Amino acid sequence: MWSCGPLNGTGRGEDQLLCQHFHLVLSVFSLLYLVVGIPVGLGYNALLILVNLCDQSSMTMPDVYFVNMAVAGLVLSALAPAHLLGPTTSGWVLWGFSSEVHITLLVLFNVCSLVTMYSTALLCLDYYIERALPRTYMSSVYNTRHVCGFVWGGALLTSFSSLLFYICSHVAARIIECSRMQDAEATDAIMVFIGYLVPALAVLYALVLISRIRKEDTPLDQDAGRLDPSVHRLLVATVCTQFGLWTPHYLTLLGHTFLTSRGKPVDGYDLGILLFTKDLSRFLAFSSSSVMPLLYRYINRNFPGKLRQLIKKMHCGHQSCSMDHAGAQQVMA
Template structure:
């Protein structure tokens, strides 16, 4: 929990003022996120999901992955709404929460991060398959839906297995099984390896294969036009956003796991580490609104689908009003 109470005995000390400055900066960033980024992310993710699911026939393989990323983004919005108004990020918190709520938020955050990272990874690999072997239906919408089901299942299982260490660190030490697992660094190591190292290596491998195909002019490229050419730029933007926004968070986990558990450090170092952790979490949460904005901007078919959905809703309302007028005329 973010607190400067340890410096109360020396209110004029440099450490106390540094702590207060860090708390103020984090509070300002949190407020800006809640006022600007939170509503934008909530609206854009909801639109992305509703528009695509209302036009299931026209959905492509990338659309399915982006719908899953948007659902994970909505979960991140929920986490942000609760956590950013709590004592960790706000100088004047609106509420306090116990360990159970903390564990729940951590579970949702980790599940969302895993779904987003692995959706990006598999989208890169499926895009390569579609470019290398077009019209083989190996990366079809049907297969992608089943793959995304495995992504969510694997993310839930992975999160709960790694968070077992967090749970045991908050329960009584009288439980023998948990007394041997009260090691938060082990949970951070699991998330660092599974949630960042593996998907990033897979994404980089897929990008190398994609660029090799693009450099070679083969007859297969003529047949790969079934995918929108803008998908390549959208994929590159997605990968860049993921790496830029999530790398600081996992680097903070790496620093935390590398440091020897129980190692003594100064109060100022602890405050600086906590400040960097809060900033990294804010950057990670920012992916919940950055990705749908990029998708809306770069996907050529999204605007058309949105217009069709609005027209359908308008036509339904007009049809209902027309039917009501006909019914009134029949009564009179």
């Protein structure tokens, strides 16, 4: 998946040998992800969406955010082969496509990254609201669905600005204003600020507030209407996983912006390191689409019961299954 070609001619034999070793190891991991990770991501994300949408009456606020992230995960899993094996990689290109298709794939990837990061940040904030004010219904399922709609709309608008930079790079000779815009640097700067810094600050602020709330035991903690205690473990695992897998991608964008802002061409050793880290960070970002539904499956205590009920309904077919319906409602309650 990765190539050591840019390091040729730099005179650093140790770096070239080390790059070849990393090239072999990371290529094996990439093949394993394409063979195993993508089917797991597609299957578990689709299962997460199907289980929750078929039993919408039992959905909670965190479930809505995880369904939102699962939709983004489905899109990421579908885009992974084109990105990891296409001309955007530094080596091992199995196929090519036009610049318009490349821009479309890049915009979809940016939209999914924004949806994933902001869903994580809003999940933290709404979890704090739910713990602090459980009976206000500010973080209800109804409101969360509308919030998720705004998240997708905002991600599309933000990525549209990036799309304009790429369009301007193709018509720079005709439009003077576009010729003054540096498409790659501006796009990377926008994505780092809006796609990473803003949600990271929101998550940090929410986690500080949640830690203060958890130190204070109140009678509300015994309220039957509160969220399940496993939600907190799922929240911490989600934040650590998402930011752990997406941080290298945004750091790579920041590094590319810094290198190009110096006004010197990026070539030789710096280019090899940049391409290597870019491909590695992209691989980690795509792997989040397979890891997140697995975390939801094994940490959320309600998901196995919902899955069994869905399988039972599928076995019943068009029959009513009325005898089990009342028992299922009692289990959910």
